[in-house]
Amino acid sequence: MTDPTDFEKRTREVLDESAGRLDGHTRSRLTQARHAALAQLERPARHWWRAFVPAGAAAAVAVLAVVMWSSPADRPLASPVDDIDLLADAPDFVNDGEDLEFYEWAAGEVET
Amino acid sequence: MTAFVTLAGVYNTPVLSSVLGGERRRDQDLMTTSRALDQFLSSVEKRAFKIAQLGLRNDDDALDAVQDAMMKLVQSYAARPVEEWRPLFYRILANRIRDMQRRRTVRGRIMAWLPVRDSEDDEEFDAIAQAPSPDAGPAKRLELDEAIGVLETAVAELPPRQQQAFLLRNFEGLDVSETASAMGCSEGSVKTHYFRALESLRSRLGEVF
Numbered sequence A: 001m002t003d004p005t006d007f008e009k010r011t012r013e014v015l016d017e018s019a020g021r022l023d024g025h026t027r028s029r030l031t032q033a034r035h036a037a038l039a040q041l042e043r044p045a046r047h048w049w050r051a052f053v054p055a056g057a058a059a060a061v062a063v064l065a066v067v068m069w070s071s072p073a074d075r076p077l078a079s080p081v082d083d084i085d086l087l088a089d090a091p092d093f094v095n096d097g098e099d100l101e102f103y104e105w106a107a108g109e110v111e112t
Numbered sequence B: 001m002t003a004f005v006t007l008a009g010v011y012n013t014p015v016l017s018s019v020l021g022g023e024r025r026r027d028q029d030l031m032t033t034s035r036a037l038d039q040f041l042s043s044v045e046k047r048a049f050k051i052a053q054l055g056l057r058n059d060d061d062a063l064d065a066v067q068d069a070m071m072k073l074v075q076s077y078a079a080r081p082v083e084e085w086r087p088l089f090y091r092i093l094a095n096r097i098r099d100m101q102r103r104r105t106v107r108g109r110i111m112a113w114l115p116v117r118d119s120e121d122d123e124e125f126d127a128i129a130q131a132p133s134p135d136a137g138p139a140k141r142l143e144l145d146e147a148i149g150v151l152e153t154a155v156a157e158l159p160p161r162q163q164q165a166f167l168l169r170n171f172e173g174l175d176v177s178e179t180a181s182a183m184g185c186s187e188g189s190v191k192t193h194y195f196r197a198l199e200s201l202r203s204r205l206g207e208v209f
Helices: A006-020 A024-042 A048-069 A080-089 A097-111 B002-011 B014-056 B059-077 B082-113 B138-143 B146-156 B160-171 B176-183 B187-205
Strands: none
Touching: A006 B014, A006 B146, A006 B160, A006 B187, A024 B014, A024 B059, B014 B059, B014 B082, B014 B146, B014 B160, B059 B082, B082 B160, B082 B176, B146 B160, B146 B187, B160 B176, B160 B187, B176 B187
């Protein structure tokens, strides 16, 4: 690089002087900006998936709640009366005399 | 006592001591990087502000641009070698200034179509109103003498690329290759922009300087 000319030196001096005369408010804001930037180094690195952790946890709790709510263990056992009603309501249970005869025969066999 | 011996034994295991040693080393590295960045940023912040101020002709915008550049440098390039920070920082700053200038131009065009301009922020840029003035306030009055005012006005009116080349080369003292890296152009372009900027300033300020 060639040596700077007098004009270049003079303009640089003037600009340096101008930068040196920044008012306190501006200097303070620059310091704050620097500290804010450096504070990023102290923060642990954030992984993108961490943003989804709360939503994932909430979804898991909701699924668990639904599963537990609809679990068969919580439901009352059906009574034998319900079963009889169901059988009685079935349209093809007593549909012809042939089946009825079979059931009478089967009941007789059990009793003997 | 047994518990102590057991715990001591656990802490003395090679795996754990290497993990703890690794964390300590990381903390030390972080502290060293933080100190080096602090030193670097405090060495450039005033000149960076002046460059942004001359490019944007607005103190608040200039501060925003410098803060953004600091944030981006720390966030993305802290791990880079120290000697790369300066061109990187000025490249980020130059991009930020250009973005803000473009946004301002677009906003100015849009506002020109509207009949009423009621917000100070939305006003089209007015070079005369924004030029350094001794009546701007006590701090400004002290800050600016005639030479600074004349030079800054002349630099601010240079075309953006010439202004960048002049400020990075002359004011910030970057060499041609660093300036090219900061401006995102070839070294030949830097030389051309710088030469034209000097010619333009000399023709305007020759009598004063």
